[in-house]
Amino acid sequence: MKKARFTALQLLVHGAGWLPLAWLVFDFLTDNLTANPIQAIEQRSGIHAITFLLFSLACTPLASILDWKELPLRRKALGNYGFLYAAVHVATFFILDYGLNLAAIWRDVATKSFIILGAIAFLLLLPLAATSFRFWMKRLGKNWKRLHRLVYLITPLVVVHFFMAKKGDLLNLSGDIFQPFLYGGLAVALLLLRLPPIKKRLSRV
Amino acid sequence: MNSPIPSSEITPKQAYLSRRDFIKAAGILAGSMALAACAPDLLNAPASDPAELTTSAKTDELGDPLNSHKDIINYNNYYEFTTDKEGVARLAQNFPTSPWDVEVSGLVKTPRKFGVEDLIKSFPPEERIYRLRCVEAWSMVIPWLGFPLSKLLNLVEPTSAAKYVRFETVFKPAEMPGLKEPWYPWPYQEGLRLDEAMHDLTFLATGLYGGELPAQSGGGIRLVVPWKYGFKSIKAIVKIELTAEQPATMWSAIAPNEYGFYANVNPAVDHPRWSQASERRIGELARRDTLPFNGYAEQVASLYEGMDLAKNY
Ligand code: HEM
Numbered sequence: 444m445k446k447a448r449f450t451a452l453q454l455l456v457h458g459a460g461w462l463p464l465a466w467l468v469f470d471f472l473t474d475n476l477t478a479n480p481i482q483a484i485e486q487r488s489g490i491h492a493i494t495f496l497l498f499s500l501a502c503t504p505l506a507s508i509l510d511w512k513e514l515p516l517r518r519k520a521l522g523n524y525g526f527l528y529a530a531v532h533v534a535t536f537f538i539l540d541y542g543l544n545l546a547a548i549w550r551d552v553a554t555k556s557f558i559i560l561g562a563i564a565f566l567l568l569l570p571l572a573a574t575s576f577r578f579w580m581k582r583l584g585k586n587w588k589r590l591h592r593l594v595y596l597i598t599p600l601v602v603v604h605f606f607m608a609k610k611g612d613l614l615n616l617s618g619d620i621f622q623p624f625l626y627g628g629l630a631v632a633l634l635l636l637r638l639p640p641i642k643k644r645l646s647r648v
Numbered sequence: 649m650n651s652p653i654p655s656s657e658i659t660p661k662q663a664y665l666s667r668r669d670f671i672k673a674a675g676i677l678a679g680s681m682a683l684a685a686c687a688p689d690l691l692n693a694p695a696s697d698p699a700e701l702t703t704s705a706k707t708d709e710l711g712d713p714l715n716s717h718k719d720i721i722n723y724n725n726y727y728e729f730t731t732d733k734e735g736v737a738r739l740a741q742n743f744p745t746s747p748w749d750v751e752v753s754g755l756v757k758t759p760r761k762f763g764v765e766d767l768i769k770s771f772p773p774e775e776r777i778y779r780l781r782c783v784e785a786w787s788m789v790i791p792w793l794g795f796p797l798s799k800l801l802n803l804v805e806p807t808s809a810a811k812y813v814r815f816e817t818v819f820k821p822a823e824m825p826g827l828k829e830p831w832y833p834w835p836y837q838e839g840l841r842l843d844e845a846m847h848d849l850t851f852l853a854t855g856l857y858g859g860e861l862p863a864q865s866g867g868g869i870r871l872v873v874p875w876k877y878g879f880k881s882i883k884a885i886v887k888i889e890l891t892a893e894q895p896a897t898m899w900s901a902i903a904p905n906e907y908g909f910y911a912n913v914n915p916a917v918d919h920p921r922w923s924q925a926s927e928r929r930i931g932e933l934a935r936r937d938t939l940p941f942n943g944y945a946e947q948v949a950s951l952y953e954g955m956d957l958a959k960n961y
Contacts, residue, residue: 477734478715478723478930479786542934551923608921610731610784610903619731620831 456517460524463491464531481539488532489608493601495525497629500598504636507645519575522594526572533565557607564600567593595634602627708777708789710943712929715788717857719930724864725782726883727832728817728824740863743823745884748868752800754889755810762800764868768854770803771795775858776851778874780881781913781942785922788930792872793855798846806842806890813845814838814895815871816887832902838882839895839909840873841951849874849947852885875944877911908961912952913942917961 467487470476476483502518505511541548552558571591574580580587606623635641706714724736729743746764753759773793781787801813817836821827827834844850851872854861861867866883873880879899889895899907906920915925915938926935941948952960 478719479733479928481928481933482784482786539933540928540935544935547923547926547935550925554918555920555923557921610921619727621829 450513452513452517453520456520456524460495460520460527463487463528467531481535485532485535485540488528488535489605492525492528492532493605493626495521495528496594496598496601497626497633499525500594500630500633504633504642504645507642522591523572523575526568529565529568533561557604560600560607561604564597564604567597567600571597595637598630598634602630706777706791708779710779712779712789714777714791715930720788720790720856721862721865723788723930725784725878726826726864726866727829728826728834728836728884729864730826736864737862739825743863745861745863745867748886750869750885750888752804752888752890754814754891755807756890757805757807758803760804764854767795767800767852767869771799773855776872776874778849778851778872779942780872780874780878781927781938783877783879783907783911783919783922783924785924785927785938786930787927787942791857792851792853793858793861794851794853794869794872796848797850797852797871798848800852800888801845801890804890809892810890811842812891812894813840813842814887814889814891815840815882815885816889817882818884818886833898836882836898837895838871838880838897839891840880841894842890843951844873844948847948847951849944875913875941875948877913879907880911910952910957910960912948912957912961913938914940914957914961916940917958 467476467484471480471484499518499521502514502521506514537543537548541551552562571593574583574587574590583590602623605626606620609619609623636645708714722737723733725733726736726740729736729739748764749761750764750767751759751761772795774795775791775793777789777791779787780790797813815838818824819827819835840850851874853866853870853872854868856862856865861870863884866881869885870883871881871885880897894909897907897909900909913924918924923935924938927938928935939945
């Protein structure tokens with residue numbers, strides 16, 4: 444029998460990757476994006492971005508735990524979908540929300556640390572997305588892996604950005620904090636699983 | 649001067665401009681870099697379906713059109729139900745708003761419980777077209793029905809010791825699923841200084857768009873203080889209490905560095921999360937500049953003479 448061109452996991456990853464965008468476009472065309480569609484796009488793309496980043500981060504530890512060797516092969520695609528939604532998020536902010544009015548953007552951004560954190564995270568994502576082509580993987584060799592460790596910095600930045608984007612107060616443990624808590628908890632867990640002592644135990648299982 | 653905002657007869661419930669038209673306009677424009685610049689013209693262009701654009705000639709006193717009834721009753725910040733603005737209307741659809749009682753107590757000569765039905769009989773509803781500016785940097789123009797809060801307060805006669813007014817929202821966890829969230833210091837409460845409360849613009853709304861005030865918009869009865877951020881305009885009020893001390897308010901209890909007691913709309917005082925210098929009018933694409941006191945400076949700025957508004961945010 445001929446081998447299938449795509450594995451089931453591959454189909455799942457790419458299906459899941461495009462689905463939120465299709466859903467967003469569908470809701471846009473059917474007038475289903477709330478009375479404030481720009482904010483809805485901004486928030487939904489933000490959530491999708493962080494979700495795919497976490498999926499991507501989950502591949503390596505889950506591969507050890509489940510002994511599923513294909514998983515790490517898919518983390519790059521998942522990360523790229525994370526970048527796709529981050530790009531939609533950022534483009535929505537600059538183009539739809541602010542109409543590229545740089546003066547207004549600067550006036551508002553300069554005073555909002557959560558936007559600055561988001562912007563740093565996005566700038567750090569750019570080289571990762573740009574080097575995701577096979578050409579760069581080959582060319583950079585070992586440095587490719589080193590470069591992509593930036594995601595360990597990007598993830599906490601995005602989690603803090605998420606917390607601060609919500610109407611709550613972490614120090615008081617009050618307000619709209621459940622969702623960022625959930626994502627923050629997962630992010631911390633996924634990063635902890637990479638600490639050498641924990642990692643060693645995982646791979647022994 | 650306490651000049652009320654002019655308004656004429658009751659507004660019909662037609663949408664000024666449906667969201668579908670907006671989406672259409674947005675669709676035509678999508679991809680265009682000049683999006684923001686040309687949007688307003690497109691939005692004013694005649695819609696393909698004239699029935700959809702039964703333009704209510706009504707505007708606020710600055711000439712801006714009313715938001716559609718549909719948008720007003722389907723986009724609500726009402727955390728007692730859910731933090732999802734579009735989900736409130738559905739969760740509130742069976743919430744009973746009538747009969748509704750409000751207890752007025754504290755430093756008053758004649759504490760009393762009022763039925764909203766009786767209040768409507770005593771104070772025939774007038775229409776006020778007010779801008780509502782949410783702290784999240786979106787805004788709407790809304791035609792309320794109701795009466796000035798001062799009429800109710802005069803009825804109970806605040807004593808000379810009364811300096812503030814405290815308001816409390818109904819607490820019914822069985823009917824308001826959001827109240828199960830442990831992260832908020834329920835019940836919702838708000839407060840005004842007595843002179844703010846007695847100002848003619850300060851309004852108790854019992855109706856909307858010429859009809860009833862639906863549960864998601866704050867029925868049985870809600871406060872509307874148009875020169876303050878929307879969260880000051882507390883919904884579903886069951887208690888009004890005159891006090892000597894400044895009352896605690898829900899959002900300033902949650903994040904005191906973000907939400908103050910006064911919460912006057914002020915483009916010069918920034919918020920760590922949302923731009924307070926500009927806002928999006930629901931139904932429009934481009935941002936517009938936020939006005940000091942939400943455009944009511946002439947009527948209310950004198951209330952704050954000599955105060956540092958950056959400190960008393
Ligand atoms: C230049 C970079 C960025 C800007 C200007 C920006 C801007 C914003 C703004 C304005 C909000 C608040 C939306 C609202 O509630 O109205 C937000 C929320 C959010 N952003 Fe960003 N962001 C940036 C980068 C990122 C990146 C790189 C990610 C993830 C990879 C991200 C994820 C999120 C998430 C998860 C939220 C919360 C969405 C929600 O409210 O449910 N952002 N961002």
